[in-house]
Amino acid sequence: MSTPEEVQEQLAALRANYQIRLNSDLADLHQTALELSESLYDHVRLKTLRDGLHRISGSAGSFGCASIGLRCRDYEQRTQMWLDSSATPEAARMLELCQGLSVLKNELEQMIKGGGEASAADVDVPALDSPVRISLVGNESSEHRGIADALEGFGYAVTLDSNPKALAQGGARPDVVIADYQSLDPELSALFEPKGAPALILLDRTDSFDRRLEAVRHHAKGYFVYPIDIPRLEARIRRLASRHTQDPYRVVIVDDDAELSEHFRLVLEGAGIDSRVVNEPSHIVAALRDHLPDILIVDINMPGCSGPELAQVLRLDDDWLKVPIIYLSAETDQDRRALAMRQAGDDFLAKPIGDSELVNAIKVRAQRSRQLSEALERDGLTGLMKHAALKEQLEIEVSRAQRMDAPASVVMIDIDRFKSINDTYGHATGDYVIRLLANLLRRRLRKLDTVGRYGGEEFVAILPNCSLKDAERIFNEIRLNFSQLDCVAGKESFRVSFSAGIAPIGPSSHGAQVLEAADQAMYEAKTGGRNQVRVAVSAD
């Protein structure tokens, strides 16, 4: 279920951790070898040395340190020979090994430093896997050109096609087609009927229920009236394009009956629900953490720990509060069912349950659960994380960055002269500008970055594994991009800019300190003339 980029990210994180440990292991082994060079035959110490070298030779290659691993294998074999012959190694040979180990340690340290820079190069790769292709059926009029340019600003690949019929004839088929209502004819609209066809969005000059109904009958998936509200159009495109790539629902099934639970798993997997079985209740927390389910299905009667007990264990922890727990049980006694629900748990499904009944019951609840958790954490206007969720995420990222000893940056962004936009064009236009920037940030940052709406016209971005220098470069690009977008208010168009402040997550900084430093840098950007990015010296 993970993209290759995500796999690479995970591996890079493991590699960073491993290299830190390897560095201290090499130091320990160096010390052991040094002591061995000064002593008589010491079986225990030699074995410690051999085991340590063995461990490195068997692991370093999996973490991008193959050459260190190979040389440790060589040293391991030498140590093994000394062990086999029970002879005191010559001091000179042992010192050679010592030197070899310090060379390895130096190489590793260079690699760790270099790795920091190399990983920053990843930042260049935009968040998109491959851009969504849009065909805009229209002409070179400024109106159509403007829409095409604005969508390109969001990172889409837009072509302006004058002949819509060409869409039917092979070539790179677009994911989304945007066309004027007038250009529609039955032949064209038939292209959008089949499953898997591009999604059609219609643009119209007048708005009426009849026209909208007509649009639906032409298989349209979106309907917008001129002047086009670009962020809304973009939000619709994003939703249409992600329709097929939405994460499958995730379910964890806890049941001591291995065969039955396996059957449930197969049924749910068959319906496209990513399911995992836990037969041993005590393994539940790891499964939840790994799988992050939308729904937890729990058997009531299990030896050792009953379903309601398990549910109460999970409810001790705020982390899992939002995961609905559904009991699945053959329990028919109403009182005992009621008791189970009172203790913890959200719903009850009776065994035996038919396959399609199970799938439907789980799908409906999983969808609801996902919508709710998004609604709770997301800002209604922008779809970005809200203040509280953002602060939580910041704490997570701060401790992650400190644990991994990796650079990370926090950016505070504030739209310039926002009050005057509201005063001049009205609050609806103000909201529009906020959505415009939210969408741009979402498109331009990586999947592992966090963007949230911190307050009115204030945003915060958290960029793990990103140095101050890279963050500054990226935000200068975004700033330039944003300042060139044409915002539309009625018949007028205008341009807006933002100011940003960036602070690093230091080895001992707290989330609040980093935010404060980013805020201070942002303030300097404002007083320095707005429409600029400033970097804080240090958050610590």
Added chain:
Amino acid sequence: MTELKSILHVEDDPSIQAVARVALETVGGFEVTGCDDGQHALETLAGFKPDLILMDVMMPNLDGPSTLKRLQADPELSRIPVVFMTAKIQPAEVEEYRAIGAADVLEKPFDPMTLADRLKRIWEDVHVDP
């Protein structure tokens, strides 16, 4: 032939366990249960029957070959193929492990991007060769 789905990974080094989890779960799409030595593996196997066991040779408490012997004594567990992983891969050793019943022997360090495919191939071989 049934598909290879679940793997018990027995390994005492936490870094290797973590990278194998990415290699097998994220890259390979398998369900992975991890144990840190042979003793722990035997306890886990009492309640959970994976399709395949991937096991380090050198481990504290109960090493790979001794664990394999215990598995072979249990009719229900003896049918689960065991693949050894070792950093010391001498041809003689490979033969030795095969002789005591290992389905195959993989070399450490492994490439996390290809480990899952290698296990899939071993799984296919085990099932082609009755």
